[in-house]
Amino acid sequence: MNTPLFASLAIALTGLLAQAAHAEPAPSAALKSGKQVYNETCFACHDSGVAQAPRFRNKADWAPLIEEGQGILTAHAWVGVRAMPAKGGKPELRLTEFARAVAYMASQSGGDWKDPDARMMKKIRHEAEERLEKSIKEMQAMKKELHRLNETDD
Numbered sequence: 001m002n003t004p005l006f007a008s009l010a011i012a013l014t015g016l017l018a019q020a021a022h023a024e025p026a027p028s029a030a031l032k033s034g035k036q037v038y039n040e041t042c043f044a045c046h047d048s049g050v051a052q053a054p055r056f057r058n059k060a061d062w063a064p065l066i067e068e069g070q071g072i073l074t075a076h077a078w079v080g081v082r083a084m085p086a087k088g089g090k091p092e093l094r095l096t097e098f099a100r101a102v103a104y105m106a107s108q109s110g111g112d113w114k115d116p117d118a119r120m121m122k123k124i125r126h127e128a129e130e131r132l133e134k135s136i137k138e139m140q141a142m143k144k145e146l147h148r149l150n151e152t153d154d
C-alpha cells in the first residue's frame with residue numbers, strides 16, 4: 001500500500017472512531033478522573049472560594065462537609081445547593097465524573113474518600129433522586145399557589 005493512501009485511510013478511520021465515540025456513551029474507562037474534572041471545572045470557584053465555595057485543601061472549610069458523608073454530599077452538590085450550580089455548571093459531566101471530582105476534592109482536604117465504587121454510586125443516585133423529588137414537590141406547591149392567586153386576582 002502506498003504511504004499517502006495509507007495515511008489518508010488512517011485519518012478517515014480516526015475520524016470514524018471519533019464519531020463513534022461521540023455517539024455512544026463513553027465506557028467508564030474513558031471517563032475523566034476527579035483531578036481532571038476538578039482542574040477543568042471546579043477549580044474556577046473552589047480554588048479561591050468564589051461566593052463562599054469551600055476552598056480546595058482547606059480542611060476547616062471541608063470538615064463539616066466530609067462529616068455529611070460521601071453519598072449525601074455528592075448528591076446534594078450534583079443537584080445544586082445555594083450558589084453551587086447543578087453539575088458544577090457543566091451539564092455534559094457524567095455523574096461518575098462529578099462524583100470522582102467531589103472525592104478528589106475531599107481527599108485533598110482532610111477526608112479519606114476514594115473514587116466511588118458501584119455501591120457508592122447507587123447511594124449517590126438514590127440521594128439525588130430524593131433531593132430532586134423534594135424540589136419537584138416544592139415547585140408544584142408554588143405552582144398551585146400561583147394558580148390560586150390567579151383565580152382570586154391578587
Ligand code: HEC
Binds near residue numbers: 045085089
Ligand atoms: C460557579 C462556581 C462553582 C463551580 C464551577 C463549582 N462550584 Fe461547587 N460550590 C460553589 C459554591 C458557591 C458552593 C457553596 C454553596 C453554599 O454552601 O452556599 C459550592 C459547594 C460545593 C460542595 C458542597 C455542597 C454542600 O452540600 O454544601 C461540593 C461538594 C461542591 N461544591 C463540588 C463541586 C464540584 C465537584 C465542582 C466541579 C464539577 C464544583 N463544585 C464546581 C460554587 C461552584
